Amino acid sequence: MPEIELTGANALTFPTLTTWGWEIAAYLFLGGLVAGLLVFAGVIRLANAPRFERALRVSDLAGLPLLGVGMFLLFLDLSNKSNVWRFYTTFQVTSVISWGAWILLATMVVLVLRFVARVPVALERDWRLEIGETKRKSAIAKLKSAIRSFLFAIVRFVVWTWNVAVSIGAWAKRHDRALALAGVVLGIGVGFYTGVFLSTLAARPLWNSAVLAPLFLISGLASGGAFLCLLISED
Amino acid sequence: MTRYAMTIDLERCLGCQACVVACKTENQVPLGYFRLRMRTIVVGTFPNLRGEFRMEQCFHCDNAPCVPVCPTGATYKTPQGIVLVDPVKCTGCKACVTACPYNMRFIHPDGYADKCTFCEHRVAEGRVPACVETCPTGARAFGDLDQANSPVRQMLAQARRSDVLKPETGACPKLFYLNSKFTNSDAEDAPAVVASEMGKAGH
Numbered sequence: 310m311p312e313i314e315l316t317g318a319n320a321l322t323f324p325t326l327t328t329w330g331w332e333i334a335a336y337l338f339l340g341g342l343v344a345g346l347l348v349f350a351g352v353i354r355l356a357n358a359p360r361f362e363r364a365l366r367v368s369d370l371a372g373l374p375l376l377g378v379g380m381f382l383l384f385l386d387l388s389n390k391s392n393v394w395r396f397y398t399t400f401q402v403t404s405v406i407s408w409g410a411w412i413l414l415a416t417m418v419v420l421v422l423r424f425v426a427r428v429p430v431a432l433e434r435d436w437r438l439e440i441g442e443t444k445r446k447s448a449i450a451k452l453k454s455a456i457r458s459f460l461f462a463i464v465r466f467v468v469w470t471w472n473v474a475v476s477i478g479a480w481a482k483r484h485d486r487a488l489a490l491a492g493v494v495l496g497i498g499v500g501f502y503t504g505v506f507l508s509t510l511a512a513r514p515l516w517n518s519a520v521l522a523p524l525f526l527i528s529g530l531a532s533g534g535a536f537l538c539l540l541i542s543e544d
Numbered sequence: 545m546t547r548y549a550m551t552i553d554l555e556r557c558l559g560c561q562a563c564v565v566a567c568k569t570e571n572q573v574p575l576g577y578f579r580l581r582m583r584t585i586v587v588g589t590f591p592n593l594r595g596e597f598r599m600e601q602c603f604h605c606d607n608a609p610c611v612p613v614c615p616t617g618a619t620y621k622t623p624q625g626i627v628l629v630d631p632v633k634c635t636g637c638k639a640c641v642t643a644c645p646y647n648m649r650f651i652h653p654d655g656y657a658d659k660c661t662f663c664e665h666r667v668a669e670g671r672v673p674a675c676v677e678t679c680p681t682g683a684r685a686f687g688d689l690d691q692a693n694s695p696v697r698q699m700l701a702q703a704r705r706s707d708v709l710k711p712e713t714g715a716c717p718k719l720f721y722l723n724s725k726f727t728n729s730d731a732e733d734a735p736a737v738v739a740s741e742m743g744k745a746g747h
Contacts, residue, residue, distance in 0.1 A: 387655075388656075404614055512609060
């Protein structure tokens with residue numbers, strides 16, 4: 310019986326072999342889910358299938374928060390978080406993560422446009438936000454009016470942002486089909502790039518397979534489809 | 545062209561880990577982290593067991609898998625063939641940590657990927673890395689692989705045999721283990737892990 314012992318004399322000197330935590334696993338799921346939503350919504354829109362209008366609404370409203378959470382998890386996983394902007398000051402052709410960073414940014418733009426296109430109506434601009442003249446000039450009255458004007462400024466800003474979103478949404482509605490096409494292309498990119506990255510690592514033989522990227526994309530499509538079926542079923 | 549490389553003569557290595565200590569001191573590696581490590585390998589059938597110590601560190605591969613995966617260009621290779629990390633550019637995404645077939649990289653407590661630098665700051669002054677200088681048995685040699693009279697080339701020329709780890713990954717590591725007691729023909733009575741880890745030289 311051959312014996313083998315392949316051990317470090319000092320366990321302290323050996324690194325832990327888990328490089329990524331739950332954040333990346335959760336992102337892989339959310340990224341695949343959003344990829345599926347984008348591809349299905351794009352195909353439905355390009356095929357002009359009014360029967361699935363509900364699915365379109367669900368995917369437009371859910372895509373942005375889902376990928377937002379996913380990208381936030383990617384950020385959480387970075388161990389040098391203050392350098393996150395460096396992803397967007399360079400493009401490294403050989404680095405699949407660099408492709409992914411740019412694909413995710415473009416996808417976020419499409420998702421934001423799709424999301425704001427669903428913002429229902431513009432708000433009234435002339436809400437009664439005028440601050441009345443304070444007659445008494447006590448310090449407390451001045452403080453009160455200062456707080457009120459500050460709160461009104463916030464409300465005005467929210468109303469302004471809402472209305473900007475509505476006008477951007479109107480623009481997005483006019484470019485519906487272009488956005489749908491971009492969504493399909495970018496959705497495939499989001500679903501594919503993680504698998505391409507992991508499958509190019511010769512260091513991890515289990516992942517080092519051409520099957521991995523299509524597998525990721527197909528499982529993303531499956532979960533996107535399942536998500537839509539779950540939320541649009543009438544029963 | 546310069547291609548810095550290292551050799552470790554496994555017949556001379558006593559496993560004293562002086563190099564581990566010298567590296568930690570020279571590079572001020574934080575507590576609990578190591579750029580060098582030692583593996584103890586024992587192979588055979590009881591009572592005929594044979595063992596050797598294997599010091600491991602970044603191999604500064606010719607075809608380093610960690611360099612192309614970096615999304616910000618923080619990991620790069622100098623014209624002298626030394627693979628380095630620029631902490632200013634590193635986001636800590638850990639792509640390089642996963643891409644290294646030898647698990648030689650770790651995340652420094654300050655957030656960036658860190659590893660052996662071949663003591664690049666000493667090499668720039670014409671000195672050898674701290675681990676080479678400190679080795680009490682002279683098991684280590686450092687020098688230019690492209691220069692016929694460099695210490696590494698002389699050690700390689702005198703060696704009975706030389707090996708690199710996991711040559712099948714195509715990384716072409718530039719740290720050569722000389723005179724290992726374990727030959728590939730041991731593979732028949734040694735489990736696969738040894739056969740794959742102690743393959744033939746990749747060059």
